[in-house]
Amino acid sequence: MKLSELPGLRELLLSNTTLLESLLATWSETLAKDDFLQLVITIGDCYKQRGDLSRAEGMYTLGLAQKGSDCQLNLVGEAFMQRGDVYSRQGRWRDASADLDQSRKIYKQLNEPVALGRAENILGINYAVRGKMKRAKTYIKRALQSFEQFEETLLSGIAQMNLGVVHSLLGDYDGALSSYHRARSHFEEAGDLARLAEIHHKCGMAFLEKRVYDEALREFELTASFSAKCNNLKFTGLAKLGKANVYNQLGDLHAALSLANQSLDSFSIHDDRLNLADVYLLKGKIHREMKKNEFAEWYVQTSLKINLAIENQFSVGECYYQLGILHKLCSKLRESRRAFEKSLECFASIGAIHDVKRVRAELRSIRGKSGDEIRRTRQQKS
Numbered sequence: 001m002k003l004s005e006l007p008g009l010r011e012l013l014l015s016n017t018t019l020l021e022s023l024l025a026t027w028s029e030t031l032a033k034d035d036f037l038q039l040v041i042t043i044g045d046c047y048k049q050r051g052d053l054s055r056a057e058g059m060y061t062l063g064l065a066q067k068g069s070d071c072q073l074n075l076v077g078e079a080f081m082q083r084g085d086v087y088s089r090q091g092r093w094r095d096a097s098a099d100l101d102q103s104r105k106i107y108k109q110l111n112e113p114v115a116l117g118r119a120e121n122i123l124g125i126n127y128a129v130r131g132k133m134k135r136a137k138t139y140i141k142r143a144l145q146s147f148e149q150f151e152e153t154l155l156s157g158i159a160q161m162n163l164g165v166v167h168s169l170l171g172d173y174d175g176a177l178s179s180y181h182r183a184r185s186h187f188e189e190a191g192d193l194a195r196l197a198e199i200h201h202k203c204g205m206a207f208l209e210k211r212v213y214d215e216a217l218r219e220f221e222l223t224a225s226f227s228a229k230c231n232n233l234k235f236t237g238l239a240k241l242g243k244a245n246v247y248n249q250l251g252d253l254h255a256a257l258s259l260a261n262q263s264l265d266s267f268s269i270h271d272d273r274l275n276l277a278d279v280y281l282l283k284g285k286i287h288r289e290m291k292k293n294e295f296a297e298w299y300v301q302t303s304l305k306i307n308l309a310i311e312n313q314f315s316v317g318e319c320y321y322q323l324g325i326l327h328k329l330c331s332k333l334r335e336s337r338r339a340f341e342k343s344l345e346c347f348a349s350i351g352a353i354h355d356v357k358r359v360r361a362e363l364r365s366i367r368g369k370s371g372d373e374i375r376r377t378r379q380q381k382s
Contacts, residue, residue, distance in 0.1 A: 091310030131350030157186025171354025237266025317346030
């Protein structure tokens with residue numbers, strides 16, 4: 001059974017939790033296990049498309065709890081894969097890897113290369129964010145090869161997008177944009193609005209890193225436009241967060257803070273820890289520029305705690321870097337050096353060459369200097 005086979009009920013079910021829970025209890029007793037598992041996967045997919053990851057996880061977990069020996073293996077593999085994808089988006093890497101490995105085993109057994117590629121593509125981006133770039137490239141490229149072989153347009157686009165993420169994490173923003181543009185063509189051909197919202201956000205972040213602000217803002221506006229069309233709160237939040245980053249770099253701190261707070265509302269609804277951590281980090285940078293150093297440190301430390309918990313190695317490095325900058329401005333050189341050294345360790349571990357150079361330049365700037373010397377230099381510049 002599919003939601004499309006329940007005329008007029010799809011939106012009602014997704015908006016009325018009490019009704020949905022009641023119907024699911026009935027369906028779990030009356031439907032064949034295959035039909036029930038297919039139904040909850042479909043409902044979970046709908047929640048995930050809307051950015052409601054916690055409810056999506058609940059649906060996949062419900063389906064897997066009901067599975068039996070008489071269930072079709074491909075449906076079980078799909079449920080594991082989709083829940084693994086949700087865990088990955090939440091930064092729950094170990095849970096994600098466990099589910100994705102289960103899915104891979106099933107699809108290897110069934111000899112389904114496209115489905116296997118879908119699981120490995122998600123696993124690849126999982127490894128990339130954790131800084132394991134060699135494994136990430138291996139899984140993503142293997143998935144892309146399968147998708148292209150079987151002319152899977154949308155899946156090829158997703159794999160190209162993930163390769164772009166790897167390039168971006170390594171500081172190769174031109175390479176990232178090249179992969180993103182190829183991915184965008186696939187998404188346009190497939191007519192996938194949510195993926196178009198996502199790819200425009202990633203393009204915007206690459207332009208932001210290149211300090212091409214007009215292009216970055218244009219991409220974030222496109223993210224907002226596509227997210228509105230598909231009613232996805234996550235991408236609405238990402239569009240605002242992207243623009244907040246631009247305005248922060250342009251020095252419009254009040255506009256940046258307002259947009260950051262708006263994006264925080266979008267991510268808090270569904271406990272999106274990855275993006276919540278990014279918002280807190282940005283708010284820390286904004287408050288630092290506003291000379292509100294205690295607030296700045298609290299926000300950066302909060303972001304650091306989240307990123308350490310979800311093992312987001314790149315963002316852990318960025319948090320330590322921002323702490324190093326903040327301590328330097330406060331003439332706390334010992335704390336600054338310690339933070340920069342931890343940042344350097346994180347970036348070096350994932351091969352982020354651009355960021356390694358950035359941290360080393362900061363370490364050179366304070367090497368052998370006292371707090372008073374740093375303070376005098378700052379006063380002379382101002």
